[in-house]
Amino acid sequence: xxxSAAAAPRVTIYDVAARAGVSQPTAxxxxxxxxxxxxxxxxxxxxxxxAAAIGYRPNVVARSLTGRRSFALGLIxxxxxxxxxxxxxxxxxxVAAEAGYAVLLCDQSARPLASHLELLRARQIDGVLIxxxxxxxxxxxxxxxxxxxxxxxxxxxxPGVASDAAAAGRLTAEHLLALGHRxxxxxxxxxxxxxxxxxxxxxxxxxxxxxxxxxxxxxxxxASAAVAEGRDAMRRLLAAPGRxxxxxCANDLLAxxxxxxxxxxxxxxxRDLSVAGCDDIELARYVTPELxxxxxxxxxxxxxxxxxxxxxxxxxxxxxEGAGLLPVQLVPRGTTAPVPPAAPLPxxx
Amino acid sequence: xxxSAAAAPRVTIYDVAARAGVSQPTAxxxxxxxxxxxxxxxxxxxxxxxAAAIGYRPNVVARSLTGRRSFALGLIxxxxxxxxxxxxxxxxxxVAAEAGYAVLLCDQSARPLASHLELLRARQIDGVLIxxxxxxxxxxxxxxxxxxxxxxxxxxxxPGVASDAAAAGRLTAEHLLALGHRxxxxxxxxxxxxxxxxxxxxxxxxxxxxxxxxxxxxxxxxASAAVAEGRDAMRRLLAAPGRxxxxxCANDLLAxxxxxxxxxxxxxxxRDLSVAGCDDIELARYVTPELxxxxxxxxxxxxxxxxxxxxxxxxxxxxxEGAGLLPVQLVPRGTTAPVPPAAPLPxxx
DNA sequence: GGGTCTTGCCAATGCGGATTGGCAGCCCCA
DNA sequence: TGGGGCTGCCAATCCGCATTGGCAAGACCC
Numbered sequence: 242x243x244x245s246a247a248a249a250p251r252v253t254i255y256d257v258a259a260r261a262g263v264s265q266p267t268a269x270x271x272x273x274x275x276x277x278x279x280x281x282x283x284x285x286x287x288x289x290x291x292a293a294a295i296g297y298r299p300n301v302v303a304r305s306l307t308g309r310r311s312f313a314l315g316l317i318x319x320x321x322x323x324x325x326x327x328x329x330x331x332x333x334x335x336v337a338a339e340a341g342y343a344v345l346l347c348d349q350s351a352r353p354l355a356s357h358l359e360l361l362r363a364r365q366i367d368g369v370l371i372x373x374x375x376x377x378x379x380x381x382x383x384x385x386x387x388x389x390x391x392x393x394x395x396x397x398x399x400p401g402v403a404s405d406a407a408a409a410g411r412l413t414a415e416h417l418l419a420l421g422h423r424x425x426x427x428x429x430x431x432x433x434x435x436x437x438x439x440x441x442x443x444x445x446x447x448x449x450x451x452x453x454x455x456x457x458x459x460x461x462x463x464a465s466a467a468v469a470e471g472r473d474a475m476r477r478l479l480a481a482p483g484r485x486x487x488x489x490c491a492n493d494l495l496a497x498x499x500x501x502x503x504x505x506x507x508x509x510x511x512r513d514l515s516v517a518g519c520d521d522i523e524l525a526r527y528v529t530p531e532l533x534x535x536x537x538x539x540x541x542x543x544x545x546x547x548x549x550x551x552x553x554x555x556x557x558x559x560x561x562e563g564a565g566l567l568p569v570q571l572v573p574r575g576t577t578a579p580v581p582p583a584a585p586l587p588x589x590x
Numbered sequence: 591x592x593x594s595a596a597a598a599p600r601v602t603i604y605d606v607a608a609r610a611g612v613s614q615p616t617a618x619x620x621x622x623x624x625x626x627x628x629x630x631x632x633x634x635x636x637x638x639x640x641a642a643a644i645g646y647r648p649n650v651v652a653r654s655l656t657g658r659r660s661f662a663l664g665l666i667x668x669x670x671x672x673x674x675x676x677x678x679x680x681x682x683x684x685v686a687a688e689a690g691y692a693v694l695l696c697d698q699s700a701r702p703l704a705s706h707l708e709l710l711r712a713r714q715i716d717g718v719l720i721x722x723x724x725x726x727x728x729x730x731x732x733x734x735x736x737x738x739x740x741x742x743x744x745x746x747x748x749p750g751v752a753s754d755a756a757a758a759g760r761l762t763a764e765h766l767l768a769l770g771h772r773x774x775x776x777x778x779x780x781x782x783x784x785x786x787x788x789x790x791x792x793x794x795x796x797x798x799x800x801x802x803x804x805x806x807x808x809x810x811x812x813a814s815a816a817v818a819e820g821r822d823a824m825r826r827l828l829a830a831p832g833r834x835x836x837x838x839c840a841n842d843l844l845a846x847x848x849x850x851x852x853x854x855x856x857x858x859x860x861r862d863l864s865v866a867g868c869d870d871i872e873l874a875r876y877v878t879p880e881l882x883x884x885x886x887x888x889x890x891x892x893x894x895x896x897x898x899x900x901x902x903x904x905x906x907x908x909x910x911e912g913a914g915l916l917p918v919q920l921v922p923r924g925t926t927a928p929v930p931p932a933a934p935l936p937x938x939x
Numbered sequence: 940g941g942g943t944c945t946t947g948c949c950a951a952t953g954c955g956g957a958t959t960g961g962c963a964g965c966c967c968c969a
Numbered sequence: 970t971g972g973g974g975c976t977g978c979c980a981a982t983c984c985g986c987a988t989t990g991g992c993a994a995g996a997c998c999c
Contacts, residue, residue, distance in 0.1 A: 253985055264949045269987060279947060301713045302654045303985035306954050311651060322676040331671060335700055343713065346695050351684055364650045364692065468876050501876050527817050527850050529878045602955055613979045618957060628977060652955035655984050 252297050261291035268292075272299065305365060314550060315361040315369040317347040317354060317376075319432075323466070324522040325492065325539050326372070329392065332543030333370055340551050342367070349373050355383050362387070368550045370543075374432050390550040392542060393436040400559055402546045405566035406436040409535040410443025412571040413489050413517045416533070418451050421580040422487035422515060426459035428474040428499060429491035430466040437466075437491050440519055444489050459485055466491060471498025479506050486515060486580045493518035493525050493534055500528065500576055511578035521572050530575030538567050601646050610640035617641075621648065654714060663899060664710040664718040666696040666703060666725075668781075672815070673871040674841065674888050675721070678741065681892030682719055689900050691716070698722050704732050711736070717899045719892075723781050739899040741891060742785040749908055751894045754915035755785040758884040759792025761920040762838050762866045765882070767800050770929040771836040771864060775808035777823040777848060778840035779815040786815075786840050789868055793838050808834055815840060820847025828855050835864060835929045842867035842874050842883055849877065849925055860927035870921050879924030887916050 258268035263284060270278040271288040280288075291297075305311040314337050318326045330346060337344045345366065347357040354373050361369055369384075372392035384399075391401035417425070425448065429441055448454060458481060463470035471490060475498065478488070490496035496518030500510050508514050510530060518525060521536035545567070552559050607617035612633060619627040620637040629637075640646075654660040663686050667675045679695060686693045694715065696706040703722050710718055718733075721741035733748075740750035766774065774797065778790055797803060807830060812819035820839060824847065827837070839845035845867030852859050859865055859879060867874060870885035894916070901908050 251985085255985080265986080266950080266988075267948060269985095270948090273987070275987090279945095281947060284947080298708070298712050300655075300985055302651055302660060303954090304987080305651045306649075306655050306956095306985080307987045309954075321670070322673070322680060324671070324673075327671040327676065331697070331700075334695075334697065338700060343694055343709070345692055346683075348680070348683065351680075351687060359647070360692070363647050468872065497876050501878065504878060523817065524873060527846050527877065529850065529853060600955085604955080614956075615958075615980080616978060618955095619978090622957070624957090628975095630977060633977075649955050652984090653957080655955080655986095656957045658984075 251300070252295050253300070254297065256295055257288060257292045257297045260295060261287040263288060272297070309365070310367050310554075311365045312341060313343040313345055313364065313366055314547070314554075315345045315347055315357070315366045317349060317357050317369065317371045317373045319348075319372070319374050320350045321346060321348050323494065324524060325520045325537070328522075328539035329372055329543035329546075332540035332545075333547040334543075335540075336544045336547035336551070342551070354379065358383050358387070368554045370546050370550055372543075372546075374434055377435065378433070388550065388553045390546045390553070392546045393434070395435060400549055400553070402542060402549060403566055404436065404537045404542055405569050406439035406537075407443035407446075408566075409519050409537065409569045410440040410445070410489070411447040412535055412569065413519070414444045414447035414451075416571055416573060417487045417489070417515060417517065417577065418447070418453075420487075420515065420577060423453060423580070424483075424485040424487070425453070425455045426461065426478055426485040426488045427455050427491075428461045428463060428471060428478075428488060428495050430470070430495075431462040431464065432466075440491050463495065466495055468494045468498035468501070471495035472502040473498075475499040475502035476506070479503065479508065484514070487577070488514065488516045490516065490518050493520045493522045493532060496532055496534065496576070497524070497528055500530075500532070511576050512581065515577040515580075517577055525572075525574070533574045533577040534572050536570045536572050538569070541567055600649070601644050602649070603646065605644055606637060606641045606646045609644060610636040612637060621646070658714070659716050659903075660714045661690060662692040662694055662713065662715055663896070663903075664694045664696055664706070664715045666698060666706050666718065666720045666722045668697075668721070668723050669699045670695060670697050672843065673873060674869045674886070677871075677888035678721055678892035678895075681889035681894075682896040683892075684889075685893045685896035685900070691900070703728065707732050707736070717903045719895050719899055721892075721895075723783055726784065727782070737899065737902045739895045739902070741895045742783070744784060749898055749902070751891060751898060752915055753785065753886045753891055754918050755788035755886075756792035756795075757915075758868050758886065758918045759789040759794070759838070760796040761884055761918065762868070763793045763796030763800075765920055765922060766836045766838070766864060766866065766926065767796070767802075769836075769864065769926060772802060772929070773832075773834040773836070774802070774804045775810065775827055775834040775837045776804050776840075777810045777812060777820060777827075777837060777844050779819070779844075780811040780813065781815070789840050812844070815844055817843045817847035817850070820844035821851040822847075824848040824851035825855070828852070828857065833863070836926070837863065837865045839865065839867050842869045842871045842881060845881055845883065845925070846873065846877050849879075849881070860925050861930065864926040864929075866926055874921075874923070882923045882926040883921050885919045885921050887918070890916055 254268050255265050258265045268288050271280055271285050272292060316333055321327055321330055334344050354375055368388035370390050376391055376394050377396050389399045391399050393403045395401050395403060429437055461474040463474050488499060490499055496516050500516050503510050503514055510516055518532050518534040521534045525532035525534050603617050604614050607614045617637050620629055620634050621641060665682055670676055670679055683693050703724055717737035719739050719741060725740055725743050726745050738748045740748050742752045744750050744752060778786055810823040812823050837848060839848055845865055849859050849865050852863055857863050867881050867883040870883045874881035874883050
């Protein structure tokens with residue numbers, strides 16, 4: 242249990258004070274650059290010189306104990322290995338780092354949400370960014386006393402930031418409709434995620450507006466938003482009787498898997514089948530054919546969430562949701578094309 | 591500067607002690623489950639009950655201050671958004687979490703290595719895993735007094751874990767040679783990374799053993815190991831006079847970019863040109879054609895590094911490099927094929 | 940030259956918990 | 970029955986830093 246032999250002796254603020262010939266509180270006043278500190282310029286300089294001379298580095302742990310804040314934020318995500326999430330993390334991390342905060346990355350795939358929250362609490366975390374499944378249904382107590390910002394998961398009790406997920410679905414629907422498609426399928430994860438639900442709803446609502454629907458047999462639920470799942474779903478889709486001319490996948494990974502499977506099965510994409518994804522991960526441009534998708538500003542999502550959380554943490558005013566939804570943008574590429582002339586169904590009059 | 595109004599009142603060990611009718615040290619002895627603690631069973635139970643009743647959670651910050659350890663590890667990586675690195679991180683994180691340690695993820699693309707080390711020091715980090723460019727050339731002082739484990743970057747002064755990068759290059763060379771290839775190119779990042787150097791060297795050494803070389807004009811250095819760079823490199827390669835029949839890319843992202851560019855330029859892969867990558871990221875199976883590559887056990891690399899670091903941190907004996915290199919494995923897929931009959935050069939006798 | 944301010948610094952204390960040393964009370968045995 | 974040895978608990982102290990209250994010395998004024 243005991244750690245191995247002590248390492249380098251630490252340089253503390255007492256050492257600085259001693260070398261500068263002042264008391265520890267005086268050194269503290271100077272070094273923490275206290276605004277209302279009344280310290281003679283000469284004294285201040287002596288302290289600064291002493292600190293520089295012996296290479297003083299404040300001990301964040303000690304500072305956290307007195308200040309009751311850790312200068313660290315938690316960031317809980319479903320799976321940081323997903324490219325989209327990784328971008329969200331990168332955006333948040335950058336903002337946090339610039340403000341001098343560390344980020345404790347918590348992966349929901351490794352440990353449940355509530356457990357992460359407990360651990361973050363124990364570490365006296367200053368605030369938590371939650372981009373995780375099930376955040377909205379967490380018991381009140383799990384978040385009590387924490388400063389929280391939700392990502393892509395609106396709730397009345399907490400501020401949050403979100404992308405315009407409904408628009409993502411709508412834009413895709415409109416794109417496919419404009420290409421003449423009338424027979425659709427949908428592939429999406431069965432997770433309890435607001436953003437995914439809205440993507441679905443935006444898609445179907447736009448279809449309805451055009452007098453169309455997606456038959457329930459072509460409404461495929463998969464376990465997670467991963468490539469392998471997209472593949473399985475497409476396999477099922479192609480095995481069923483009839484065939485859609487266009488498929489909307491709730492994210493790019495699913496779409497990549499779906500395209501892959503279609504090609505493997507000899508279904509030409511986009512000639513015989515159009516497939517669209519959502520997120521616009523970097524990879525979307527590197528698969529063949531390049532993936533039609535909707536660009537979601539992932540980094541911006543993370544960055545904005547972090548800024549919002551830092552406002553709370555530092556006691557600055559927080560505008561509730563004021564910023565509105567982050568805009569998304571259709572990116573037509575190579576996996577969607579006009580419906581083939583010999584469409585399975587005659588054109589709707 | 592002042593944080594906003596205080597949140598929920600914290601439950602401290604003093605509260606537990608008061609409720610159990612014992613002194614704080616006694617409560618501490620019970621709750622920290624001290625091995626040589628001499629506490630009467632009844633007393634112990636009273637303390638435990640009290641703690642449970644009021645929901646006591648030890649304050650990790652306070653514990654860190656006295657214990658001079660933070661139960662946190664640093665993990666410095668070149669870019670956690672790279673799929674390969676993400677797997678290394680996942681492996682390390684899992685091991686750390688199981689031992690009760692948090693991981694502070696530091697991205698070299700956001701801030702230089704030395705700066706990260708400073709920050710980790712200030713947080714009294716218990717140890718650092720370094721999978722970063724330039725770790726070997728760091729000044730002595732930057733790492734002084736830290737417990738360190740290097741990933742894929744052997745150094746005499748520090749323990750480390752590494753994959754058998756030379757074998758990765760060799761296996762690829764042998765694979766391509768067996769397919770009849772004699773005209774090669776290489777694409778790799780110009781970063782100062784041991785693993786990449788070994789991959790190169792392993793490749794070229796195996797070619798030499800077969801009496802072949804890679805002409806310097808086909809030895810392409812790119813800025814980073816990213817898809818876009820692979821693309822650029824292939825563009826240059828195809829623009830130059832003559833053409834190899836096989837290209838070894840130092841990692842999968844480069845290979846994916848290279849394949850993409852070749853296809854775009856009308857060069858059929860693998861018919862006209864074979865391309866091989868390295869890492870076997872998940873994506874390698876999802877591009878078209880599927881990528882031939884060498885599987886590097888990324889998660890295992892991270893996990894093993896974390897275990898090694900934890901041994902040091904907890905003062906258990908550390909076997910120097912004892913474990914040896916992690917084995918790698920060729921994964922032949924769709925981007926490599928026998929050299930076409932009408933090869934640019936006659937078969938070497 | 941004795942008050943009243945101001946300025947500049949420091950003593951004391953707290954944050955939450957770990958650890959050490961020691962002191963009662965009890966048992967046991969000679 | 971008195972002393973030795975345990976056992977079980979607590980008082981005191983420390984970790985490194987931030988903050989408050991106050992005190993002494995000098996500036997200023999009448």
